[in-house]
Amino acid sequence: MNRSNRIRTLKGTVLLIAVVILLRLFYIQVLDETYKTNAANNVLRYMVQYPPRGEVYDRNGEFLVQSKEAYDLMVTPREVHDLDTLLMSRILEIPVEQLREELAKARRYSPYRASVVVKQLPKETKLKLEEHSFPGFYTVYRTVRSYPTKMAGNLLGYVGEVNERIIERNPYYRSGDYIGMSGIEQAYEEVLRGVKGVKIEMVDVHGVPQGSYANGIYDTLASPGVAITCTIDARLQALAEELMQGKVGSVVAIEPETGEILVMASSPTYDPDELVGRERGNNYMKLLNDPRRPLYNRAVMSPYPPGSTFKVLQGLIGLQEGVLVPEQTYPCHGGYPYGRGMKCHAHSSPRDLKGAIQTSCNAYFCYVFRNIIENKKYKNIEEGFDVWGDYVRSFGYGRKLGSDFNGELNGNVPTSAFYDKAYRGRWNGLTIISLSIGQGEMGCTPLQMANMVATIANRGYYRIPHVVKRIHDRDSIDSRFYEKHYTKVDSRHFDPIVEGMYMAVNEGGTGHVAMVPGLDICGKTGTAQNPHGRDNSTFFCFAPRNNPKIAVSVYIENGGFGATVAAPIASLLTEYYLTDTIKRPDLVERIKTMQIAYPYYEKQRGK
């Protein structure tokens, strides 16, 4: 019995061992999925196929941004032999020490895997490299941006390599990818970038490629980025930038009917090509350290006091509120006599509404403003003031317009709550009287001011200003750009205002310098106080008076009177856009060469 027990024990041992092994195999092969993932991680390498980035045209089909082919030079250190580093550095046009250091870095990373030696080589260099054979080296197709018109840097934006934060936020991006960092490049990133493709390759234990995975059935081709046609008129933009030389400020021009932005210039500007290629880092730092801040897009970010251009809005609100009729006259003898008072320049008195706009009378609009906010139909000044605020906001002030352009700021329209807090509840119409002429707490971006004048040109509505006219694989742009936004002021109240603006330019008003015979330019000057030096010069206008084609807003920091510099620029742009010619070359020359001193900015250089 003992013997057969022992035989059974031995057989049982054999079976037990077999069962344990089978269970373990079943567990790691069938139940546990991690080994399959690990195996894929071992063997599969995902090679990104980069698409060319979409191009950008101006409204007339001219290139604003092109994609140039460029090549990254890669090296697999293990496969390098007989390398003439001197010859290669000469071809690459980099110092030989730098080349050697890059190669050493690549070797340290991995002798078997490819690393980048030099990025964004031009095609000619790539061809030269191919003439000589450099074993272990190869090039990868990438695209880099080029900006043939060399302008509108802040508008077009620039493209840069993604950083850790972007990769964390958006899983589409991988280290080494490019992304639009500002302007249109950023706003339309998803259209322009295209879709990356992937080629799945198998590698052996050393990381050496062993052919495509599953005969490439999981590979995807890169699909190129889609081109965009911009609303910008390149010639007009070029003229604007030329005229803005030596001045700090911004020009925005809009086609009133559609809300299409024709010009968006922020000065000083920069050549967008400087932010491409190998010198990019240095150039970027240079721009960043420039005290006049060329990377700051003043057109949508700078909250300026609108100055006298704001008076037309007071008039419109007064008319709508019924506290003003166009025939109403107010006397002005050197200013508004109440409270701390408000000075005015010399003009005949009394003036009606049109005349007040024509001569930009301060006193007149102080009366209008007080009548609006101190209206007896509201229970107190706070309520009256907030009604006024609602009107102002209905013109697009005090908030982002919702353009397709990144980086827009709100500007500022103060509220009664703000003044309650600032003055501890003790304020009245006289305390805030400077608002009536666009001073004080009002902050408007040049884009908002341009939108305002476009709204007047349209007699009461605007379409959200935007910079993209067409995305080439779509029938339409975002629907919000087709919507009409009506203000809270009825269309009929605009006529006397337009008349006043017409007179300001064409009948010896403050904007006389902007007059171009036959173009019927309607405009309004503005001279806004600047705590950091001379007054700001501003002017907005539209033309022609009936069926307007262009609305322009110009804002020049420390430019002096509106008529000094802003009005001529707006006038020249309007003329050029409507007639395709300029009949005042000497004016162009004068404005172009006009240099404004900015002691405030220069002081900051040291900091």
Next chain:
Amino acid sequence: MRSNEENSLTVGGLDWMTILVYTVLVLMGWINIYAAVYDEAHSSIFDISQRYGMQLIWIGVSAFIAISILLIDDKYYHILAYPLYWFSILVLIGVLLFGKEVNGAKSWLFGIQPSEFVKFTTALALARYMSSYSFDIRNLKHLLHVAILLGLPVLIVMLQNDTGSALVFGSFLFMLYREGFNGWVYVALIMIISLFIFSFLLEPTALLIVLILVCVVGEGMTNGNWKSKAIYLAGLALGSTLIYTVCQLLLSIDISWYLSILIAATLSIGVVILYAYRYKINNILTFILLFFGSLGFTYTVDYVFNNVLQIHQQKRILDLLGLESDLNHWGYNVNQSKIAIGSGGFTGKGFLEGTQTKFNFVPEQSTDFIFCTVGEEWGFIGSAIVIILFVILILRLIRMGERQQEPFGRIYCYCVASVFLFHVTINIGMTIGIMPVIGIPLPFFSYGGSSLIAFTILLFVAIKLDASKHNESPFVNQ
């Protein structure tokens, strides 16, 4: 009476089932070596610059040897057992003196690995010695002779620094059990291995408690009277708590729980001995010895581990127990092996489709880690078939042994079964991470002429002995 079914399997007295299993395993082995070293540049199966080409030659040689064995009269094995044994020992010593070192082991001479063949000669010598009429497995002197026969090759192979091959001789314990070797030896072995493992996995205090419980429960199972065991354990618990509290609070000695329990247990021995004397239960003494023996063993484990084992052996054990993981170095092989096998899934990736295999992620894949290819390309199904075939082979060998009339043949067959069981368990076990990495081949699968030929000889001598016994004494079965 033999059944008809068995008749059909033993045409000419040969166990055709075993030969069939052998043939299938060898062919499967070759296919997997082909897959393991395959690359597109060399795909001709006869290319002897490649391992599958060479293996094909070894298969041919093995077939020739197998047929020769079947033709040679089996009585020579009995006669030649000792001469062959001593000859192989001489060759082993020769290897030690003039051999070539491969992978840290000096076990090669003229392109062959004699230690593979020593398993065969040792099996023959053991069978010869243990089958003599005067042999008694309970006789210590006879056991000593067996130990010398086993110990000589083990010693020399150890000196060659081929620990894996030396351990294989331990597998003869399987055969010895069949021959009536004392069962307590196996219990003790299992306990030692368990203690070894637990001394790594458990805290000392927990280990001490487990030891006490095992001894008390063991004594209880032998002698009954569970009530007294419960009282004893309760007293021990109370005693150690008392010692701990008194020392900590009254004497301000910072004593550990471990020491408190140990003191309580040691003090209790007096009571236990009194109890044993009073009730005349002598085997309690065995359990006291067992307790202190085990305790002593746990103290030596650390020393043995750190001073006797080599660094790679230490690391492999730590990796296996999951105590230390270094996937880039010591644990790399096993980890990659598990990835290859685990990624095979239920049905496998298919012949030549195993990516881990093709792109050489597992080192030593055509030799010690050949089972990775099976696991990856043929999946759970393929792996299970291989394991079942080995089980059939081993059970078949046991059966052949049992139907021998002479102890010589039986002992020999069991020796062969032992060697196969050990190789298969350790080799497959290590590739799936349940056995430590010991570099021994998987029979018929791993690349290498020496091992294939040696396993073939081992098996076919068993088949020949089996066939002859059937033919010679047909009357015995009636």
